[in-house]
Amino acid sequence: MNPKEKLAALQKAMRAIVDGAKASSRDLTETEMTDLETKSTEAMELKEQIERGEKSMALMDRISNMKSDTDPTPKGPDNTPAKSLGAHFIKHLGQRSLKERGTITAPEFKAATDTQAVGGHEGAYGPLVTDIDRSFVLPKRERLVVEDLLGSGTVSGTAITYPVFGAIEGGTGMVAEGGQKPQLHVADPTWRTDALSEVAGWFKMTDDMAEDLDYVVSEINSTALYDLANRSEVQILSGDGTGQNLLGIRNRSGVQTHERGEDTVADALFKAIQKVQTATQFSADGLMIHPLDYEELRLGKDGNGQYFGGGYFAGQYGQGGILENPPVWGLRTIVTLAAPQGEPLVGAFASAKVFNKGGVRVESTNSHQDDFTNDKITVRVRRRLGLQVKYPSAFVKVNITEGL
Template identity: 50%
Template sequence: MNPKERLAALIKDARGIAEKAKTENRDLTTDEQTDLDGKMAEITTLKEQIAAGEKSAATLAALDAMAADAPGDIPGGGGDQVGAKSLGEHFVKHAHESLVAKKGLSNVTVGAPDFTGRKAAADNHVVGGWTEGVPYLTDFDRTIVQAPRVRLTIDDLLAQGPISGNAISYLVESALEGGFATVAEGGAKPQMHFLNPTQKTDALKKIAGFITLTDEFLEDADFLKTEIDTRLLYELAYMQEQQLLNGNGTGQNLLGVLNRSGLQTEASAGPDDNFDAVFRGMTKVETNGQLPVDGLVIHPNDYQRFRLTKDGNQQYYGGGPFAGQYANDGLVLQPPLWAQKTVVTPAIAEGTVAVGSWKLAATAYRKGGVRVEAATQHASNFTNNLVTIRAEVRRALAVRKPLGFCKVALDWTA
């Protein structure tokens, strides 16, 4: 029973008690009066809750109308029809004006539609640091020196797909029996199937976090956009990288590619065999998985060792500091390993190289896009003039063919 239905039932019961006493031409009994007082108190509470809910719905509707009318907010809509180029710009377009207008109000939440330097976790972003009593009249420099950023490309290796439910079910493919063949006119066609396919279901997992800013920061839309784009979104993306590759599948963790059952493995016999071990892993994907290799993931320290390897003439296999391989083809700053798209990231453990047919063997799903919301009701935000900005995304990973990946163990010991 929803609040409005409950309210109607209470009013009907209360009227019944009063009308019974009136019909019998008597005063309310003590029990009737107590019962009626309790119902009237609950009626008052329900009316307040319903009014608050309607006010909240009206506020959200007004925000939606503002977003729909604003030029360029929605690709394909009115105005200049130019969509936001980043998540921060998207949030500013849809929510910044309303957020500033509601500054100082308690229990306010402002959100935007899904979008298809570091501080300690408990610290707030504040404008401060001046001596008490000394006028603070200079401009505040909002240019932030960026912390080092890790290249984020594991997500790009995987095929991408939307999801409408809360989980994705699929068949994990094993060996193929049969295959296509040439057929004579009117002849029987060959049958093929995957041996013992296993049904698997991977549920959506939410990845989320927040930062807290003071009101002073909110007045600058450009800075708010930068905070979302360069900090909040970066940290969210890096966590996704870790989950898609290394998630252990327990609790709210994704089950990452490297922890899937049926993954192929290959081991190096020593430093001189590392290059060959990676190629053998690629061959396993091509032969056992029957899928083309389209990329590999390697730790920066391992890539450095490969990159700085020299031949007997002290020539770099990957090209020297001033020229390409053997002074040919110019300088390639990060040449690929074995001509495959090479993702260099600390998201993978040192000493391990993951090779695979990423786009054919697996799909990374997301429900909606990255959602960003801002609110003042978190903890003591209202009394401290703080606003919390939260970002979250829901992801799922389907690995349909574990044989499409090979985990290569390197050996750098002499």
């Protein structure tokens, strides 16, 4: 809500108090008088803020119109949605300065396509005194996609209560005319409550750094946002549920296990896929696997020395194109360091759900500790999330250690 909207709401609230007293032909109560005085003071401050903002905008407009022949042609307002969290923060900063006292909050960021994207690295690499290299290259980082496999939802409270379903007992069957129908019963569910957890971090920058907005965008995107997404992924998969940690999928009671034994890794994974369906009637839709475990599969060869997944120039025996990360047994295969080496996770990931409260947020202030007197700004990024797993048996941890 901007200052003008806040002022209108305050004025409406004050009129409602006065009109209520008049309608009852009574004087204002002590509580109403105190409330009106507080609202009146806040309204005056908002009016002054609006007037300062309008004066500032008018002054900047006059200065902007005083261009020389060498000035670039001014661009119209940009109404396109921000493509990254950093760009979103700068866009909603507007005419405000990162140096102003108090806390600056941008609204919830919802990317138009992939909420895990960490693109948009533009601007200077850091605060430089002389020349600024604007064509630097950041290292390519692993794309986090575990939440793409899971369902999603929002929550207004601080915890999620949901049923964890047991096995289906009995079932439907063929019945003769007038015959007894078989009973179908879902075992009584166990109700579970999971509290929301917060993933957050912060960093500082000097006022001089803040004057380079491109730097702020790149800093938020390349460091803070990526690290926030990485921590979220690890928690969703392997959180141990202690302290402020989520209870991740892998550590849920009821998750199945499968030992490789004398099978190949590929055979063990296929048997785990069947375990998902036989236990829940769900079809496995994803595989989370460590890069080194995937390497063993990807480099597997047949008796003729041909790669099962296609060679480094073409598919098997020169047929077809090459796939960067071909799926294993048709499952969407996620190669990630969040999966522990030696124990891939197969499952019906769509049966689980990640709940978010407030989305990913970025906030800044110069009022933290001694920031104001030391010309510093503190920036924090955070998100609150919870995990719902109604069918733990829809997931199988596969121990692919040889010979077990």
